[in-house]
Amino acid sequence: MREAIAAIFIIFGLIVFLISIFGIFRFKYVLNRMHAAALGDTLGLGLIVVGLMIYSLNFFVVAKLLLIILFFWLSAPIATHSIAKVEVLTNKNYEERVREK
Amino acid sequence: MDEKKSFLKHLEAWVDGEEVILDADKYISTRTKKEKRSWRHHFTIQYVKENKKLYGILSIGISVLFIAIMLSVVNSLPEYGNAHNPANNEVMERYLESGIEETGAINFVAGMILDYRAFDTFGESNVLFLAVMCVVLLLKKDKNNYSEQEEQEIQEDDYFDTNEKHPILQIGAKLITPLVILYGIYVILNGHLSPGGGFSGGTIIGAGLILYASAYGQKKMQSFFTFRTFTKICVSGLLTYCACKSYSFFTGANHVGYEIPKGIAGNILSSGFILPLNICVGLIVACTMYGFYALFTKGDI
Structure with missing residues (x-):
């Protein structure tokens, strides 16, 4: 039973990752693409790690997996923010591109 | 003509x-x-x-x-786990049977690369050092390859680094960098007990230094990590490694005469020279990683 629940979580995470990969290839503008990539980094990774937690249910394993989630949810938004800032600061006609696509 | x-x-x-x-x-x-x-x-x-x-x-x-x-x-590959595969020969048996006894390291990989094949690892560290020295030769800025335009760009970068209105990256770096560097130190010091070692731990420390440098700018980094400290750490690491490992040459390549105390396998202070060698390799790798980043972005360490 526990393994089945864990499998459901992991499969949902993989589906989210698949959607985010489709999004990265479908969108053409940097900021849109970043939105798609962040989906996999936050929700997909979170679902997979929660599935692994349910699968193992050992205190130390759960603590280490929590650290992984914490690290990713702390670092991914910062990286995304930096990329978006560089895009806005350096791309001079970005308003046109936003309107077009 | x-x-x-x-x-x-x-x-x-x-x-x-x-x-x-x-x-x-x-x-x-x-x-x-x-x-x-x-x-x-x-x-x-x-x-x-x-x-x-x-x-x-x-x-x-x-x-x-x-x-x-x-x-x-x-x-056409041989079957996985077959006892008659060419990989299962007497070398692997020797490593697995008497590895702990001869090297004192629980992590067989550390025992292999830093005891049985220590000179191979020495060559790898030298390759890293030579690579970063070649990059220094090509990219380090001096009077001959330095234009005013580049200086203006660097000044603009410094301006953006210091006059940040929304310092999200800096706050994040302040939180994450100590943890990353601490984890790298743990990986290096536990190299002979658990998976990891000098190369992986050094890379993690280098990543922490790169994060700090990209958040706070070159000037703040140079307050504690200049080109002089970089060369000092690299050269002293290589020389320590060389001195530690030459003893087995001078004692007949067989550890005859003076045996390094191995300690109890599993303690943090055990396994002879593997721990100091791991520290040397880790320092060199960390400096090399950060050196590549600094030279390719700013042209100076």
């Missing part, structure tokens, strides 16, 4: 100095350009867009060919 000579005759004349072009600048500015004939000319994006069908067939064919080659190779 208009008549066609053979390549050897050209070479002979060039070596003798007969084919010197007087007023080379004038010649270069007046000569007609050669027509570039390359495969790019035929296969432009326009051409691909016009022949989508051919492109699709070709790409599928090439993919299928590669998949077939890979699958055939996999098919």
Whole structure:
């Protein structure tokens, strides 16, 4: 039973990752693409790690997996923010591109 | 020079100095350009867009060919876990049976790369050091390869680094960097007990330094990590490694005469020279990683 629940979580995470990969290839503008990539980094990774937690249910394993989630949810938004800032600061006609696509 | 000579005759004349072009600048500015004939000319994006069908067939064919080659190779590999595989020979048995006794390291990989094959690892560290020295030769800025435009760009970067209105990256770096560096130190110090070691731990520390430098800028980094400290750490690490490992050469390559105390396998202070060697390798790798980043972005460490 526990393994089945864990499998459901992991499969949902993989589906989210698949959607985010489709999004990265479908969108053409940097900021849109970043939105798609962040989906996999936050929700997909979170679902997979929660599935692994349910699968193992050992205190130390759960603590280490929590650290992984914490690290990713702390670092991914910062990286995304930096990329978006560089895009806005350096791309001079970005308003046109936003309107077009 | 208009008549066609053979390549050897050209070479002979060039070596003798007969084919010197007087007023080379004038010649270069007046000569007609050669027509570039390359495969790019035929296969432009326009051409691909016009022949989508051919492109699709070709790409599928090439993919299928590669998949077939890979699958055939996999098919002819020996079975996994078979006792008669060529990888299961007396070397592996020796490592697994008497590895802990001879090296004192629980992590067999650390025992292998830092005891049995320590000179190989020494060469790898030297390769890293040489690579970063070549990058220093090519990219370090000095009076000869430095223009005002670059200086202005660097000043603009410094301005953005110091006058940040929304310091999200800096706050994040402040939180994450100590944890990353601490984890790298743990990986290095536990190299002989758990998976990890000098190379992986050094890379983690280098990543922490890169994060700090990219958040706080070059100037803040140079308050504690200059080019002098970089060379000092690298050279002292390499020399310590060399001195530690030369003892086995000077004692007959067999550890005869003076045996390093191995300690109890599993303690943090055990396994002879593996711990200090791990620390040396980790320092060199960390400095190299950060050195590459700093030289490629700012041209100075």
